Amino acid sequence: xxxxxxxxxxxxxxxxTEIEEMMNPLLGWRLQHFVCIPEDxxxxxxxxxxxxxxxxxxxxxxVFYAQTAGGWSYERTAYRxxxxxxxxxxSERGPWSMTISSLLDLGRRLPANTQSPQGHxxxxxxxxxxxxxxxxxxxxPAPEPPRSTRPVPVFTVGEHVVYPxxxxxxxxxxxxxxxxxxxxxxxxxxxxxxKMTLRVPTANIxxxxxxxxxxxx
Numbered sequence: 558x559x560x561x562x563x564x565x566x567x568x569x570x571x572x573x574t575e576i577e578e579m580m581n582p583l584l585g586w587r588l589q590h591f592v593c594i595p596e597d598x599x600x601x602x603x604x605x606x607x608x609x610x611x612x613x614x615x616x617x618x619x620v621f622y623a624q625t626a627g628g629w630s631y632e633r634t635a636y637r638x639x640x641x642x643x644x645x646x647x648s649e650r651g652p653w654s655m656t657i658s659s660l661l662d663l664g665r666r667l668p669a670n671t672q673s674p675q676g677h678x679x680x681x682x683x684x685x686x687x688x689x690x691x692x693x694x695x696x697x698p699a700p701e702p703p704r705s706t707r708p709v710p711v712f713t714v715g716e717h718v719v720y721p722x723x724x725x726x727x728x729x730x731x732x733x734x735x736x737x738x739x740x741x742x743x744x745x746x747x748x749x750x751x752k753m754t755l756r757v758p759t760a761n762i763x764x765x766x767x768x769x770x771x772x773x774x
Contacts (some may be wrong), residue, residue, distance in 0.1 A: 581655040586610045589665045594674045600624040601632075605663040605679040614639040619679045620660050623686065631661060633684050644682055710762070710769055712744055717770040723748050723755070725770055732756070 578585040586608035594603040601620040610616055618636050622635040634657050635644035647653040674680070712718065716728050730745040743756040744767075757767065 563649070581659055582610070583608065583656055583659050586616060588663075590671045591663070592670050592672050592674050592677055592679065593664075594677055594680050596624065597680065597681065601683070602629055603679050604660070605677065606660060606663065617644075617658055619644060619682055620657075620664055621684055632687065634660060635679065635682060635684060639693075645721050646684065712759075712762075712769070718746060719745075719770055720755070720757075721766045723751060723753070725750075726755070729754070 566694070588608055590605070590607040590608065590621045592605040594605060596602050602624070604620040606620075608616045608617045608618075610750065615623055616636075616638050618634060619723075620634050621632040623632045624630075634647045634649075634653070636647050637644045646678075647657060649657055712728055712731070714728050714731060718726055718728060720726055726746040726748040728744055729747050730746060734743055742759045744759060744762075745754060745756055747754045757765065
């Protein structure tokens, strides 16, 4: 019973600070009972704790463990204080998080039951199991950009064309070249004003906005 005595005598031996008690109120309470209730038909293992707070009011907790392939796994913690008939579930992400962690640690270390688990009221307290985690839906592929429904013009040698980035030029040749193992058709365009010649893949005509000069007149 030495472990229980440590909890009973905590306040006598200096006790926790106010900040510690705000983070985890169990540090300022006196543990009275611990009962390990064996697995039932619903496959719950329960740890029951009863504390007295500084006003000598009862504070009761029931920690539920569920049977899994790897052994007992923590499920939820139920709580009620003196004057309440029903238990309520605590959130592990709220202000009770450190308290729940302490209860889990206590349940692993406490030596024995202080009351018989037979007929204990905690055996009749039930909760719903957490829903199984659902697999995340795969991300939707990005929608393809709308394809132009305008027909791609056919160009011939000698035609004048408008290249938006360089202005008016003249097609002086149409060549076939092999690039990275693929055959590519190129328009050879000379721009007299810039004294420059470009080779433009016909597959890129719509993308760069190349058009016939006659269409602009």
